[in-house]
Amino acid sequence: MTARPLAEENPALPKACIPILCAECGMDRFCALLGLDGTGTAKRAEIYRRGQVLFRQGDTFDYIYALRSGSVKTSVSGKGRRVQITGFHFAGEPLGLSAYAKKQYGCAAEALETSSVCKVDVNRVEEIARTVPSMYAEMVTMLSVRVQQDEQLIFLLGTRRAEERLADFLIGLSRRVASRAYFPTQFRLSMSRREIGSHLGMAEETICRILARLHDSGCITLTRRTVRINDMERLSAIVSSAPVD
Amino acid sequence: MTARPLAEENPALPKACIPILCAECGMDRFCALLGLDGTGTAKRAEIYRRGQVLFRQGDTFDYIYALRSGSVKTSVSGKGRRVQITGFHFAGEPLGLSAYAKKQYGCAAEALETSSVCKVDVNRVEEIARTVPSMYAEMVTMLSVRVQQDEQLIFLLGTRRAEERLADFLIGLSRRVASRAYFPTQFRLSMSRREIGSHLGMAEETICRILARLHDSGCITLTRRTVRINDMERLSAIVSSAPVD
DNA sequence: CGACATATTGAATTGCATCAATATCTGTGG
């Protein structure tokens, strides 16, 4: 059993996400479900490599996933090869839960890099709930977090201009991934420019241009897929800059 | 006790929303919670008029709401008076649940017209769960439906052009409100052009122009806030028209 | 009726997409 810091000792993670921290796998609430099978080790941990899919849009809801390490993108497709990346996901985040009602996934999930993933068979959920009565409450918590995140993205897509979107995106990433790293202001993008564009509702070229502009202005330093935030103040200012007013 | 059609007899409502239909108030799953207080009547039903707020963004999570009739908009605000309407809500829909984890509402809710709303004190949720063990599972269901809806809106905002957005919006509205009305292809908009624009991420004027264009082409008939869909085929074709390809 | 919100329509502007060309990176096999 690997010792891990308790939730209270890890201020990097958002409060809402860590009431239960599972010492077995170092992950938050969701992993607690997996830790409770009596063996002390998470069952069904699997490795996915870049491009491998966890599930596809329309697939029957069979597993709930928990990301242990790496990163995953979720995307919604429509007709005419148009794809929207609805989210990028990192260690500690649950995936697939939103298929609960419809019994099929409303989005696809694909690994962005080599990632370790726990899977829970949904048929075991009721069963597990017998030993963990609060399990559904945990699922409510996780889903409610997701709704509020999604609504932030809706706000971004509906009201922000290109540069604001990208600044907002970088700040969010730094909070989620850089905070765990050695240099909290520096991190590596596991997704391509095209994927960032697909997530923020803009063209790949626009991502490039704005990143270049932020780099030239000294706001960030960009080398390949490595980003260092030099001036968080300025970046924040860009996000909520001039009202369209 | 007013007799109401069972879920199976009301094909107008989406499947995912009606496994439990509460005879007491005619509403779906959420209202079942309210029907189970032993009195046979929903407690704390209140009337809100156009412009009155159910809750504000940032307010402490104190009630879960269920819309019995009328309509409500939810919106997220940022700096610089920019506002995004994240959703329009009609009879049978739950509101405020997404505040569960953070313990404060991430959006504001405001009545678009005179509306009847049930309120459940969140402090009673645990309590209620004792008589209704499946209550948390119901909440998971409702939240998972909401996530999938939100992801559809994210797709729309990220990938569709103005005319497609509006066509998609009208089709969605007709499914949600017109189906309950006498003429299933005709309905009245409870929201202004500006509000539609704020929801779809476009300017009020653009909404006007495109509505006029759809009217002139015979696709819809528009009189004030009354919409009649004349050619659903064509409207659907607009939604998934030319790939940006 | 008069005041104010809501809606419509036109004209000018612009932010971003699109098209296009080149550069750079990554992995593979000789």
Place this chain on the structure above:
DNA sequence: CCACAGATATTGATGCAATTCAATATGTCG
């Protein structure tokens, strides 16, 4: 180790969809 091919990224030039600004019309309600 280098050369090559394909993916990814950058940068420039051009076009257009949608916003913004502006003016008028129509609706709503005291």
